[in-house]
Amino acid sequence: MNSQSKRRPRVLQTTRKIGEIIMEYFSKAWDVKSQDKPIAWITVFTPVELLYALDIYPIAPEHFGALCSARGHILDYLQRAEKEGYSQDLCSYSRCCLGYTLSGMNGPMPSPDMLITFRNSCDVYVKWWQSLHMHLGTPLFVGEAPYVLTREDLNNYVLDYVVKQLEQLIELVHDKLGLNLDMEKLVNVVKLSDKASELWLETLKLRKSKPCPLGGRDSASDIFPLVAMQGTEEAVRFYEELLTEVKDKVKRKEGIIENEGFRLIFDGIWLWHAFNIIK
């Protein structure tokens, strides 16, 4: 193997489609907006299935932050947020979004009709969404998914608390936007969501194979439909295609890099601004 191929591992054919999928995700938001249909800005892990069943198009500004960072467009937004008084010590995903908001929202994300967050991964979500609400005056929903301490929590007042909040969200959407939940659609959307998750898990399990058929560069990008487009046919199609390609590579004993030496785990958030590190 020459030094060039060492530095440039292969990327899966399916992964190459991600860029287009991301742009479609944002351009679809503008299509929805032009049809006078509502857009919600959500934090990642907000149950998007419910929003699709309410006919609201959800977009997650965190993906916008990653996109801006990966393409080197983030600086203007960060500086705009800092000009407003947001400290450099704050999460840069949030500063990018706040800067974009304060700059007039003339990029890939149309303005939101509702702000929805669930406090289920980091508490910054609450403060970030509060700030958006203060700047835009758009209706805000702050949901809570408490830290699960024991397995019993999945079947007691903790679960009850979360379910009732989802019911509140349905009510709020009805009050503010005049929309109703389509239960049949919800069932279908959840099925699609589960299907995409199953396909992704099956694909990940194939990484046990030696040589590894799917690399870090692939997994960083391929997660996008699972996080942003849960409950859609597009996400299922993407993961079906990915699984087929990965299975094929396993069968042919073809790895993402030649002469696999060490297997590593990457823990944390990808360095979008320095993606070459993974390459």
Added chain:
Amino acid sequence: MMQIPRKIKGLCKDPTSILTRHKGLEKKVIGYTCSNIPEEIIIAAGLQSYRISNLGANTSALTPSFLCPFASATLENILKLEDLFGGFIVAHTCDPMWRIYDILKKKISKPLFFLRVPHNTNNELSFDFMKMEFMRLKTFLEENFDTKISNDSLLSTIELCNHTRNLLKNIYMSNRNNKHRTSALDYFHLVLASMWMPKPEFNALAEALEFGNDMTHGNVRLHLNGTALYDLNLIKIIEEYGGFVVSDDLCTGSRYFWNSVEKSENPLSALVNRYLKRTPCPAQDPLEDRLRYISYMIDEFNVQGVITYAEKFCDPILYDIVHIRKKLAAKGIPSLLVDYENPTQEIARIKTRIEAFIETLGG
């Protein structure tokens, strides 16, 4: 001038001194981290409550350098002082406190409880959830410390803690109507001591205090906000330069005692009401309630300027400050944000900024 007992002043210099005193007694001490934790339930269990500070500890090597130094030093204190406590209660208020719990789970052997505090204080569902959490806390204390918390003991403890709150509020209110009867340094000594001493002992000392005469000599009336403030040098330097902290929004200040628990036949529900409906802490929602509280304090206490003390990397404060400053600007109130990582090491820089700010206000 109010004469603060030497006992209280000494305690504020070294809050752990009281722990060694408790050690000789049968009563076990429960360390807790935040004013969202209901002391009443601890005391009603026949245990001694003790608020854990960051004093006397450096940041912990177990946390990354970009974690709030206050939370990190609090963790270090818990690890250092574990032997002096019977158990600990940590509340989920912000990310660092949540992570502290995760670390403590692996590092300490004493009983540990994690109170999941709802962020949305305005949601009626939060009441039921918090009540279940308080009930879980009650069971935790009963099971781990072989005790029973009766309704009667809860009711009498609520009365005891309400009395502490009333005493503190009474002192606080002495500075209303443009008066300066209690220095901020004295007031903060008292608030901190009330979180470390047994309540009956503190109440007796506070009842015996006498107000001094009005000391208004053109001092600049200031409002101070932030999270928890244990290092009283940060108050002292404000007073040294002619500033007078007349009101605050701190969890080691007015947020600790402002609202009392209402009398009720169901003490647990009354406690939930009080803790949920008190002024939201910066980590909670809605922010509008916090802004209203700060605005009320400014009007009620004739405030001329606002200082915000922010621990480095404190997300709640650093987001809120944008909106607080906007609100203050609309009211024509000048403000200053002072952030720090280690106030002892940075005191000269902090002093310069405080002095300049007070000077611009005519002090």
